[in-house]
Amino acid sequence: MKILVCISKSPDTTSKIAFTDNNTKFDENGVQYIVNPYDEWYALVRALELKETIGGNVTIVTVGNAGDEAIIRKALAIGADEAVRIDADPTDAYFTAIQIAEYAKANGFDLVLTGKETINYNGSQVGGMIAEAMDLPFISLATKLDAVGSTLTLEREIVGGVQVLEVQSPVVVSCAKGMAEQRIPNMRGIMAARTKPLHVIAPVAVDLLTSYTTYTMPNTKSACKIIDPSNMDELVELLHNEAKVI
């Protein structure tokens, strides 16, 4: 099975978040990037498991700049066979999806996997847009994926239960928690990643459909007030006059 896994970078969860350019752009200064965990832990690892059980090839693709090659090397160290970097700044979900769809269409994959979302922008859009641009089925938020020949069986968690689907490849799937378990790169993988192919390709022209007006930070958490259980009057007074919730 020829599998394409879309990976994105996201800031390490300990990064300090700030904005520049009049709060219209994320400030990357001093930020350490990691592979977006949904892409790494679930999409990539499940792709590798499928390859290990039924054979095939796993390619990773990311839309990004030369600075993103660290996350690409990590994905290769975990076990992907080759990598493609589409050399462009991923300005929005549409731009990213069209770049990946154009590459995927030209290279004929049986399965395109994404994480369910990136943990920085939480868009959850790229997978669906790739599917639309390729005129393929899209299964979102899958928690289980098995393949027999070209028939894929997937599970999705729905309110109060599990939905089981069957679909013929090629297909685009976004992967959620449960799909696989995180793999830590081992030394053999890190060594092998040194020589695995990393193709850098030029982006296609895409119209920009969105622009960012402004980012704002959430309000800082206020200190917790502890009220003695015997002092209900004070609690009611604070809920009414300060928190204004009753």
Next chain:
Amino acid sequence: MRTDLYTHPDYFNMDDLLSDEHKLVRDSARAWVKKEVSPIIDEHYEKATFPNNLLSGLGEIGAFGPYIPEEYGGPGLDHISYGLIMQELERCDSGLRSTASVQSSLVMYPIWKYGSEEQKQKYLPKLATGEMMGCFGLTEPDHGSNPGGMTTNFKDAGDGENVILNGAKMWISNAPFADIAVVWAKDETGRIYGIVVERGMEGFSTPEMHGKLSLRASSTGELIFVDVKVPKSHILPGRSGLGAPLSCLDSARFGIAWGALGAAMDCYDQALRYSKERTQFGVPIGAFQLIQKKLAEMITEITKAQLLTLRLGQLRNEGKATSAQISMAKRNNVEIALNIAREARQIHGGMGITSEYSIMRHMANLESVVTYEGTHDIHLLITGMDITGIPAFTREMPDLK
């Protein structure tokens, strides 16, 4: 133990000076330690047992001989990568790092540098995976800081094929479970040679030492040789003299310099977090000047040590790091780690003495680290000799009459 929330402090953006591969090696080692070691280390420490089940995992993350070339089963990484792996291991526990240090620097290094091609092919690939474990016999009961005074010796067996080894080594990490020992012993002329002794050779035993209140999750023992017949082909042919084992110690001390810094960073990381969570008098204790003083001094010392250690790594990669430079880094980093552990324990108040935090374990472990691989004072004398040109290790016994 609580969930391992460790993130390393990087006040001077030192990560910018590392390659992507360095960071990948380090972060993979950290992820493995958090997943496999942090949840179990306290139990092993309390019971004074060695976590044998971690050996293959240590091999997989490259902790055994990271700089050994690929042709001998190693990953062929540079010395900074070796340092970073030791840092991640000791960030969790000095005993874990000790096991990896011994395997890498004291067993694989001498075989790689001074062994015959046959010895390298026989031992190095298995040592790299952890399938085979080794130990290093230099220190003796009566010869610690003065290894050149060793009495362990070998003589020709007279059969043309073997030597007969006699003597005893003490304070040997990994000894109780090691498959091989790289033993340093004198020939009949008093010249020191390295010999690979295999478990099972008649007359060779490795009794475990008990009662340690430090490095409890590491296994320490003696090596006893009573007329052990060892084939001459087990003698390392590449180098003889005290310089041979001392060069191994250079490599191990280099790893300790990185490792101790890991322990220091773990203590600081926990103390900083605790000082923001723990409230007294209605405010986080980190709001008090005396706590801030401790934290600010810790991060200052850590940052200085990070710069020193990375520069040492660069020099070692270029083959330019001197023994004296390595001594200074080992001594400095262990000392700051001990001081930071003590201050971090104070910040934690009573909680600091419990196994819920790793600080007290680090503190007890570091008491071994400040003593082994050259004591704190001996390293000072190495620096003293280096800058004055005058060795001050030995004194003439004055005539008291």
